[in-house]
Amino acid sequence: MLHATELSKSYKSGNALHNFSIELKPGVISGLLGRNGAGKTTLFKILCGLITPDYGTVAVASKRAKPIGAVIEQPGLYGYLNAYENLRLFAQIQKAPADVNSVKNYLESVGLPVDRKDPVRNFSMGMKQRLGIAIALLNDPDILILDEPFSGLDPTGVASLIKLIKKLATQNIAILLSSHLMTELQKCCDYLYVIDNGTLVNKGETRMLLDGLISRYTITATNIETSRTLQPYLVAAEKNTASIKCSSEHIPGILQNVLEEGFAVTSCLPDITLEQLVIPLAP
Numbered sequence: 356m357l358h359a360t361e362l363s364k365s366y367k368s369g370n371a372l373h374n375f376s377i378e379l380k381p382g383v384i385s386g387l388l389g390r391n392g393a394g395k396t397t398l399f400k401i402l403c404g405l406i407t408p409d410y411g412t413v414a415v416a417s418k419r420a421k422p423i424g425a426v427i428e429q430p431g432l433y434g435y436l437n438a439y440e441n442l443r444l445f446a447q448i449q450k451a452p453a454d455v456n457s458v459k460n461y462l463e464s465v466g467l468p469v470d471r472k473d474p475v476r477n478f479s480m481g482m483k484q485r486l487g488i489a490i491a492l493l494n495d496p497d498i499l500i501l502d503e504p505f506s507g508l509d510p511t512g513v514a515s516l517i518k519l520i521k522k523l524a525t526q527n528i529a530i531l532l533s534s535h536l537m538t539e540l541q542k543c544c545d546y547l548y549v550i551d552n553g554t555l556v557n558k559g560e561t562r563m564l565l566d567g568l569i570s571r572y573t574i575t576a577t578n579i580e581t582s583r584t585l586q587p588y589l590v591a592a593e594k595n596t597a598s599i600k601c602s603s604e605h606i607p608g609i610l611q612n613v614l615e616e617g618f619a620v621t622s623c624l625p626d627i628t629l630e631q632l633v634i635p636l637a638p
């Protein structure tokens with residue numbers, strides 16, 4: 356659906372993007388992971404046609420006049436208008452359906468209340484993100500690009516935005532989102548691209564990529580430090596959390612034994628950092 360090949364862009368300050376290729380497919384959620392200043396926004400702006408690359412091409416296979424919807428940096432909203440007025444205005448500007456029912460449907464599709472009358476400057480960051488996404492969806496795009504959609508959201512806001520993004524993917528939209536945090540991308544992306552210093556340094560299906568790298572897990576349960584099962588794997592323990600080192604295929608068996616010992620496990624989370632993924636790809 357979108358195929359970007361060998362994109363490069365430099366500013367006076369240096370190389371923002373170097374030889375970066377990416378492919379987006381219908382119904383697939385792709386994540387772009389990278390530290391601040393890694394080149395994520397530069398890539399997104401190029402994909403959306405907001406800036407021109409020095410080298411490389413972006414090919415989009417779509418029958419739509421505006422195949423890409425995007426929220427780059429902050430959603431650009433009119434703070435003094437309410438959600439309905441914002442959407443209607445953007446629909447009119449973009450020549451999308453702007454009648455009452457269409458605008459209400461757009462609001463409902465992103466989980467925003469249709470009857471909220473106060474200006475959007477009062478909205479939480481999560482609600483502003485949803486409204487930004489509703490605006491990005493106005494032209495029924497094949498591709499949705501979201502730049503740092505989780506920034507400024509609390510855990511509940513993150514969880515409900517992930518739910519919305521997954522719902523949009525079931526409508527066959529190709530989705531690309533960025534973050535400098537592993538946790539959120541890990542929860543919702545089918546595929547991950549890791550960018551560092553403008554260069555693609557790692558990529559792959561999320562599960563494959565992480566399974567190959569994760570070797571530590573943190574298990575939480577009351578008094579888990581006393582578990583006999585965990586002793587051979589233990590790296591560190593506090594009363595209710597134990598950090599263990601093992602490969603992913605051992606986890607189901609270990610958890611089974613821990614449960615049989617009588618511990619009520621409340622979570623088992625892989626420990627992985629962005630740094631582990633920033634490993635240059637083989638040439």
Ligand SMILES: Nc1ncnc2c1ncn2[C@@H]1O[C@H](COP(=O)(O)OP(=O)(O)OP(=O)(O)O)[C@@H](O)[C@H]1O
Pocket residue numbers: 366367368370371389390391392393394395396397398535
């Ligand atoms: N218009 C510009 N002029 C000069 N340098 C720029 C410009 N835009 C980006 N850069 C530089 O390009 C590099 C990549 O920036 P970019 O905004 O793409 O990174 P990012 O990964 O989106 O970062 P962040 O997570 O902080 O938004 C940075 O070194 C940045 O300073």
